[in-house]
Amino acid sequence: RGAEQLLINAVASYETQTKAPANVESTRGTTGLISTEFGLNAQLIVPRLIAPQLPFLNPRLVNSDFQPRTNFGLGLRYVTRTGYFSTTTYNASYGYSWKTKITNEQEIKLVDASYNAVSTEDAFEKVLDARPFLRQAYTSQFILASSYRYTYNQQVLEQRRQQIFFQGMAEVSGNVANALSRLGAGTKTGDQFYSIAGQRFAQYAKFDLELREYYRISPKTTSGNRIVGRLQVGVGLPYGNSAGGTLPYLRQYGIGGPNSIRAFAARQLGPGRYKPATTDIINNYYDQVGDLRLEGNLEYRQDLFPYVKGAVFVDAGNVWLVNNDPQRPGGQFNA
Numbered sequence: 001r002g003a004e005q006l007l008i009n010a011v012a013s014y015e016t017q018t019k020a021p022a023n024v025e026s027t028r029g030t031t032g033l034i035s036t037e038f039g040l041n042a043q044l045i046v047p048r049l050i051a052p053q054l055p056f057l058n059p060r061l062v063n064s065d066f067q068p069r070t071n072f073g074l075g076l077r078y079v080t081r082t083g084y085f086s087t088t089t090y091n092a093s094y095g096y097s098w099k100t101k102i103t104n105e106q107e108i109k110l111v112d113a114s115y116n117a118v119s120t121e122d123a124f125e126k127v128l129d130a131r132p133f134l135r136q137a138y139t140s141q142f143i144l145a146s147s148y149r150y151t152y153n154q155q156v157l158e159q160r161r162q163q164i165f166f167q168g169m170a171e172v173s174g175n176v177a178n179a180l181s182r183l184g185a186g187t188k189t190g191d192q193f194y195s196i197a198g199q200r201f202a203q204y205a206k207f208d209l210e211l212r213e214y215y216r217i218s219p220k221t222t223s224g225n226r227i228v229g230r231l232q233v234g235v236g237l238p239y240g241n242s243a244g245g246t247l248p249y250l251r252q253y254g255i256g257g258p259n260s261i262r263a264f265a266a267r268q269l270g271p272g273r274y275k276p277a278t279t280d281i282i283n284n285y286y287d288q289v290g291d292l293r294l295e296g297n298l299e300y301r302q303d304l305f306p307y308v309k310g311a312v313f314v315d316a317g318n319v320w321l322v323n324n325d326p327q328r329p330g331g332q333f334n335a
Contacts, residue, residue, distance in 0.1 A: 005045040013037045034082040041075040041091075049096055066099035071107075084124040085138060088117045089250060102156055107149045112171075114143040115199070116250055133325040136245035137289075142201040143248055145173035155214070158221050165212040174203030178240050194241050202248045203240035209233045224303040234293035237322060244323055246291055253293035253319045260295065261315045270319040273330030290319030292333050 015035040050070040073093040080086035095109035118140045120128065128135045148170050154163040178201075181194035193200050210232050217225045236247045246252065257266035271290035295317030302310050320333035 003047045007043045009041045011039040037079045039077040044072040046070040068098035071095050085120045090115045103153055105151045109147045112145040112147055131327045137249045143173050144177050145171050147171035161216045163214040167210045169208045171206040174201050174241055177201045178203055203242045204238045204247055206236040224309055226301045228299050230297045232295040236291040252289040254289045255319050261317055271331035272320045274328040291322040292320040
């Protein structure tokens with residue numbers, strides 16, 4: 001007691017294209033896409049497990065030298081795509097994290113509840129009317145999730161020349177809400193989806209795996225000359241109250257950008273073989289996302305001179321849809 005930590009984190013980002021590409025139609029005329037994001041998160045970490053005193057629940061960790069923790073979180077995130085839509089997300093979470101070794105960490109979020117309020121511009125509303133498959137992702141809705149994450153990280157062992165990082169996560173959302181709704185606690189909206197307090201809730205299962213391997217060429221621990229490989233796999237399966245549709249906007253996979261497939265701008269690749277018309281690139285950035293992701297990178301990093309590094313890399317990957325969208329031909333994954 002007395003070793004609690006309160007962490008407060010604020011983020012802000014601004015992205016713009018100074019000019020829309022030639023021969024491209026845009027709701028902003030000759031001005032390119034503008035994206036703004038603000039976020040504020042607070043996390044209270046209590047260095048012990050706070051759990052009900054039940055005979056079948058023993059919060060003590062056997063054979064562990066590390067203190068387990070109880071985590072409480074609150075968050076607010078605002079994202080706007082000027083000329084298209086804005087989203088305001090409120091989040092609250094409660095769960096536990098613990099280590100059994102210095103390289104192993106596990107985290108379980110018993111409650112990870114969010115409400116995503118979406119506001120659309122008239123131009124974007126016309127797009128959603130023409131593409132009903134997209135409307136599910138850009139609808140105000142609850143995300144009532146629980147998740148489990150396991151991390152194995154050898155990077156804390158600095159003397160090792162070969163280091164492995166692995167992280168796996170599973171998340172499910174909407175199952176309890178759907179069960180209660182079917183028992184009469186919820187109501188159905190006009191489009192035959194269950195809702196809570198007049199708002200729809202998302203139902204899906206989501207699984208993510210990431211594997212990274214680092215090999216330091218030099219025996220010196222301070223050397224940055226390394227060969228690095230990374231593999232990412234993500235699967236999102238909408239069902240129940242989200243059956244036949246796609247994941248919520250906040251849970252969809254996008255690909256491209258400086259930390260992904262670097263030959264493409266963010267969300268400018270996929271899904272699958274789908275490619276928007278050349279004259280509609282700006283208006284199509286929002287639908288180049290998917291429910292499945294497969295991505296791999298291999299690179300060689302080299303120290304050039306103090307504070308300057310270089311790299312040679314190869315990237316490959318794509319995203320796909322679980323369900324077919326006639327407006328995005330070739331976007332569905334077919335084994």
